[in-house]
Amino acid sequence: MSANNSPATPVRSRRLRLQEGGLLVVILLLGVLLTVFGGSVKVPKFETNAEGERVRVFRTNESGDKEPVLVEKNKFLNAQNLAQVAKDTSFIAIMAVGATFVIISGGIDLSVGAIYALASVLGALVLQRCGPEGAHAGLSPWISVSLGMLACVGTAVLCGFLNGGMIVALRVHPFIITLGTMAILRGVAFVITKGQSIGGFPQAFRDLIRWEIGDGLSLVPLVVMIIVTIVGGIYLARLATGRRVYAIGGNELASKFSGIQVNRVKLSVYIISGLTAGIAALLSIGYYGGATSGDGQGYELNVIAAAVVGGASLAGGKGSALGALLGALVIQLITTGIVILQIDQNYSQIIMGIVVIVAVVLDQLNNLLAKRRLLSHSK
Template identity: 35%
Template sequence: MSLPVSVADKAEKARRPGFGARLLRSRETGIIAALVLMVVVLSIIEPDFASTDNLLNDARNFSFVGIVVLGQAMVMITGGIDLSVGSVWGLAAVSSAAFMAMGLGTVPACLLSMLIAACFGLFNGLCVTKLRMPPFVPTLATMSIARALALVVTRGKSIDEFRPYDDPFFALGGGDSFGLPNPFIIFVVLTVIAWIVLNKSVYGRQLYAIGGNERAARLTGLDVDRLKISVYVISSVLAAIAGIIEVSYLSSAISNQGLGKELSVIAAAVIGGTNLNGGEGTVIGVFVGAVILEVLRNGLVLLGTDAYWQGVFVGSVIVLAVFIDQLRKGFWRSR
């Protein structure tokens, strides 16, 4: 005998976790709390940290890495990883400046640089899907190739004066709108788009399905290869966008732009709760992860910490973030 609808509904509601429980289970809660704690402590220890100029400078700085993290997170959600983003970032930066120095217009130069980056992403995706290579193999190769091409373009020299001093292009990375740095505004807009794609679209659900169980995703009829290729292309294009914006900010391009940034990008994604094995990760998480990474770096600088030790602190935070996430999962599974 079935229960009346009203009684069944009440029983179902009783079994559902309350808002507080859902909040504690959320992986974003921990990293947001960590960010708030870091900001409060740094503001007390070093008052200059909370100054408007410093916070706006932080917002500009973490936006470059943040833009790339959005694409890296999509790759990681499918169970992959893209080690080439730092080099593609640098190649797009120097190629866009070189194209403009050759007399090409700003928009065509930027689009052509993004197309070059997309080709790297396509190559990575094809190697992973068609040649069945582990993701780190082709992306490690393209990391080397892109960096070498950046050196070929620049010949080890910086590219300066590729646009007139008052050209609007320089406002893209160095200007402000509504009192906020333009790179931060671009990062926020791209974050909103990424959130909609991952949470409100069929495409986003398919990416999570692949990362959760690729074999099951194939059996259900998903075009896994096409989807995987697409995320590598997106990752490379976003890396190119970050490189172009950084060139606009610096008003100069050098071959080592983006050098080592792949580590910062992966670190921000991991700190933000993206699972290296795929199937888990949120846009809000990676956004906060990118902010935490820059807040930590900026705080260490203001506290006078030796620059050589910064990598030690960042690495420790990554391990701590993963450890805490594992504790959270184990705790709630035991409930």
């Protein structure tokens, strides 16, 4: 029986919806807790002037001096903070969607942070040459921005292809291959930059990524994150190629006998993982205006954690793009909550590790209960 019409597919879909619903409840609870216990803060008031620029609002006090107008807002529940949370979530969530493809197939990718760094660096070098002080400053903004995007995303896709190619050709466990490429790619990024930051991009590129609406809200990373999640979700849930990813993760040997090109599917998931790392890197260099070889340090843990918290099983065969996004949002809310509640920042990594362990343990318990239910039905 093919993976497309397997009776396990509806059961898996219901289970994923249940997990995603649970994550939504957790996110709402975290939001309520941070809103109630986070307190308030006074922030400067801004307005848009006749030239369309956002400027601070001042008033004259009783002594005749000008002072900034301050407004009191909830620390968590305000537009600026929510946009910041969405932006910080987007980089990890986009990569987590790609990592989920790999994990569903039964693999692992430890090199996503290094791919992110190398793609950032090479994309930044191209954009710098096309920047105001670069050798090709006279190029059309459309050409220069397109070249920078191609260099950044193309580098990441190539790295993903190399990962998948070596895993398939050498038949070595993905953990070993991606652990090695993690060190190699980050080393290459350091050699290229000599540890220096790269900036000076065309203004058109910065304006594109940092395009703002309303009260100075930059929503481009959020929009891209949603698009990537939707496309990833459709690929996994609606396309035959996505069902094959689940099939391989569930039982690779059976997939081979059913005629699925296992090596081709494995190669594709690592390319997708590289692609999402490149997209995240592109947004990062556009938003922050620079790149270094140290970018994405430790992102491997955050990305895999987001996928696992989102319901992806490290045993393979289970996970979703929406779950990856929700998992990344849960982790970001915890990180934001530590700051808002003024908890010692040194505890953040400890909390992150505990969350990952709890998620894996719950997944193992869920798998154990599912096996027991299958055995009871078969008797």
